[in-house]
Amino acid sequence: MPAGSLTTALRETLSLFDRAGTPLTTTEVAAQLPIGRRSAYERLERLVEADRLDTKSVGASGRIWWQPSPVDHEERDDTATPDSPTERFESLIEHSPDMIDVLDADGRLVSVNRRLCMELGYSEAALLGAGIWEYDESIDEDGVETLLSGLSVDDPRSFEARYRRADGSTFPVEVNLIRLAGSSTDRFVAISRDISDRNRDERALRDRVRQQEVVTELGTRGLEGVDLDALMAEAAAAVAETLDTDYCKVLDLDTEADELLLRQGVGWEEGIVGSATVSAVENESQASHTLQTESAVVVNDFTTEPRFSGPDLLTDHDVRSGISTIIGPLDSPWGILGAHDTAPREFSDHDANFVQSVANILATAINRHASDQQLVAQRERVGALNDLNGVIREITNAVIDQSTRAEIEAAVCERLAATDSYQLAWIGAVDRASNTVEIRTEAGVSGYTDEITVSVDSEDPLSGGPTARALQTGETQVVNDIPTNAGHDPWRDPVESYGFRSSAAIPIAHEGTMYGAVNIYADRSNAFERQERAVIDQLGEVVGHAIAAAERKRALLSTELTELEFRIRDVAATFDVTADIEGTTTFDTVVPIGDDEFLVYGTATDAAVDSLTQLVAVLPHWQAVDFDTDDDPASFELRLSDPPILSEIASYGGYVEGAVIEDGDYRMTIHLAPTADVGQVADLVRAAYPNVEMLRRQQITTQHDGFRRIQRHLGETLTDRQSAALETAYHAGYFEWPRGHSATEIADTLGVAPATFHQHLRKAEKRVFDELLSTTSQQRLPAARH
Template identity: 30%
Template sequence: MLFVSDGCLGLTGYDPISLEANEVNYEADIVHPDDTETVADAVEESVRTGDSFTLEYRIRTNEGKIRWVWERGYPVPGDDEPAARIEGLVLDITARKRLERALREEIVFTRRLLDVQRDIVYTIGHNGRMLRWNDRLVDVTGYDDPEIAEMSLQDFFPGAGDGAGTTVVHEITGRGAGVTTELTLVTASGDRIPYEISGDPVVDAAGETIGATGVCRDISERKRRERALERQRDELSRLNRINALIDEIIEALVTASTRETIETTICDRFTQSRFYRGAWVAERRSEAGVAAASGTESERCEEGVRSEIGRAFRENVVSVVRPAAGETAPAGSDRPTVLVPLSYGDTVYGVLVVEGARSDSPGEAERHAFEVLGEVVGFAINATTNRKLLLSDVATELTISLTGTNAVFVSLSERLECSLTLEGIVPIDGQRLLCYLSVEGTTPEAIREAVATDPTVSEPRVISRCPEQSFLEFTVSAGSEALRLVEYGATVQSMYCEQGAGEVVVRLPPDGDVREAVTIFREAFPGAALVARRTVTLPAQPVVDTRRAVTESLTERQRSILQAAYFAGYYDSPRKTTAQELADSLGIASSTLHQHLQAAHSKVLGIVLTEGTPSSQIADTEIPR
């Protein structure tokens, strides 16, 4: 070094004299080792060419600190060489370097922060051209950064007039405030995604709007929720109106006196509703369960629907059928058809076929409403059939052979080589019957053991026994021959089974469908055969009038309890059944039994003793809701 200014001490911590005396070598002792080669090459090149140079590099101070410096060197030519010496200036730029580094880190941090956002962040110019964006735009659209750099915001939202970018900028420019709108983003592959786009103005130093920056948010999930909520509101509104319709039908059934009136009422109400095109009732016409339609609307029934009707008879479950609509299919063939079994217990009287007026299928709540309707209509048909049989002066009597069937009492007589005679039968709810039988040729203990594994028969209760004969109470449930007949509306007059052979005599109303009754019975017990059919005359009018008065006066519950008490020997002397035993058989409390019996006794005695039925004593018909 020929000359070093006094500023060297403050910059490097070395005395300028030490550098001038070559006690300290600038390149070896002060320049950072990693930058020594760079500095040496620049000086060497300058000496060789005679050109000035500018460098930024690091030095180590006398205290061991690292500083950044900026150096400008000028070669001074000699007599015979381009650079006899170099003069220059070295400035401390450590503070600037720190600011630059902080700025770079801030830029990187900001970029990373934007790139991890789930929303698209953008900045556009006054013409909508893309200036800045985060990685989310690349991920969503499928375009790469070079492609996006050549695009405008409106290219991503092509369906918004002059383009979303122009629209947003115009809105911001005109209002001087942020805007928010909903548009559809189109990806490179053509996918369309609903987005909410918001933008705020970007202004220059003069306060003029030169572009916009904002956020684009995917609102697909929100739109799905909105559509789902709208569908739920529609379904709830529709369900409320359908429930109101079904309530009207149920109320109308109270006054219906015949099965035909019941079915006509249902079909008329559904046909008048704007939710359904029509309704009709399919009737059972064969042992195989194939349904034959009845009613004017049946002409629209396709073969696929007919087969489903047969399944509805067999399975007793509400179902929805949507026929496949081809190119030549008639209008409306894509609309669903609802099949509703009209059932009481396990007996299906018919299938209500309801043709929808809309293409969407019924929801779970609507199906449940149809299930309730089917049960109520089945109950009403059963009650009407029983009432007609009780109040009529004639009836159709059927004798059905049970020999060779799997009927529980026939099988029991064959296994134990005994005979069973039905003495009485009492329905106690929609799923059970109390049956009272005289048994000869075996013991109650043997019968208990024989029926222990039969799910349709509970453990029999012994009412009385003697060496030759026992009198037993059975509780039978779904699947028994007696229950199927009672559910259909028939009354069992007698049943006798002996060593595998059996016969049952039942009565139907005079206009009862014999073929349907026999079909139902044969489906439950293959091998059953109709032996005889005849029309019988019932007791004279005074007796019929008394029976009518009793029937109308007693509730179904009171009538069942009164019959059970009679057949179980509650009124015998001495009593064969106590009140507690009878209550246990019926599944009720003893106090409840006495209340029902007292009420029933009062009504029956009132009819007999006063030859009439006081209106205050007639109970309303019980219909489950």
């Protein structure tokens, strides 16, 4: 049909199409004329019959229409190079290494290139007419208008998204979206590129940076001379977290027993760290192979590993892959450091080097602390240290109960001298006027301190003993064989007359302040070797801390608090629970909801969920508990019918800084205002928990308590019902999306109607925002310290 024979309606319809061949849908044509969709479809069909338009179906029931170019109906060589700019442009798009698609204003595809089809796994026919949201997980149908609004040729939009293939797999992409120039209708071009490799490289770089940070942090800790087991535990936790493995271990080699002790580690079954062993000589085992290999040993999958087999420690924990390396030199290794995972995986050379670097740090720390033989001897003497540990616990409890420095020092000496292990204990401090050590208190055999004088003047011969050195260096000084030690020559006669064979001088210091030294004497040689020395080192720290707390009570500042720590051993036995209390349960927040009822919010690990449920069944005032196991650890809401200790402490001007049930024991840390009556609070805790023991009482200086003060200020602003509604909604996940609990559920928890809950919540929200945002309130609120 020639152009002149077209009706006015058909010419009007044809004018909507440009010669570039940009397709339109029936709906778009009907909207632009405007006429009904059926009438538009009839006109388009007549134009197709007149050979003025081309058409094809898309999707289940859609169809697109376009005006063919002059060469569309001519025979041509498909292999020839396109001549026109349009053809060259279309060829570039079709063969582009990037994924390209053209969208209409509704976000549906009107054109795609072969790269997009190949990457997504769909045919061109399947994609045309489809919505972008059907494979782009970052957008939904309702968000198309927002996505496309404001775009222009000169204002492209770039963002990252995630595309979903036909097989259900996904991959990350970088998308550049721009409005198409020269189109009579709204058209948008999306150019996408797979960034999987880039993201993988960025993750690898981040992993390497993190590994270097961990090596630096552990190296610094090792140079600080921290406790060896503490350093090993920190290293095991850091390696497991950094490599994202299920397990990490530090094996201690016992050359006499030809076995390796699992000395420290993370992820292993409870109770085996410190007791499980692995053979160091078993044929074809990973441990023996590692001990003979200087570089790190990497296993991608134990089921296909031809070099060796895994020990029971690994197979019992379903280990499939890992890295292990020796700690120390190949000719005299101390042990093995290993990281393991329950899934087969490939570890990079950087991962292996990271584990080797951590092992080198541990080897350096071990060499700094003692020789291999001494470490073996320490394990053999664990039983002999039980008495000393008991003494330290008694001293700790004793100094907690004392309120003055003199009482603390007297308690220390009396507890030490009361044992069969030591004959004398005395505490001295420097008298700056005479540069000598003044005896402040003593216990045990009498008369020795009357016969000695200790100087701190480096020019004085009486300054060469362990007491003066301890005061001068701030480090514990031990003499394990006094008869052969020249440092005791000035006091040789009294030493021999009292039969002392070993002595230790432990500095008493806290935060750079030296309070003196405690001196201990024993009638046995080698009484203060490494493990025993480690324990007496703790004594100096305990006493120094206690004295510092007593001194600080004389001049408290407004930023100082009193901290109390309590413990209930064996919660199961205390509350007559038949099963063991396992896992970790934290009690974070208490919300009064009226009528002597309270809601307690916290978290519980998997093992603790059943334990908490058992406590609810046994304790009469624990009414019910509700868990949200989608969280890790699970969060819970516990309903109590009696005032919980957390709430009662608040009436004394304090708060519970932390409360946790872990390994069957309950620990609670309380912070009190300087003016609070510590004795009354302690009595309150003992009344609630008769079996409780106080572990620590100390004065602390807070640096970031402004937020606590703001919370207290807001708490004074809100009514009880408003506070209950706001806190319960917050801890129940009402402000999250999707919501953890609905308004109706929270209202049921509070025992009110939904409308009442909403009323209290809105008023609480308004008051909070008034306090935080209004100028007068900002001036009134106590400032948080940074």
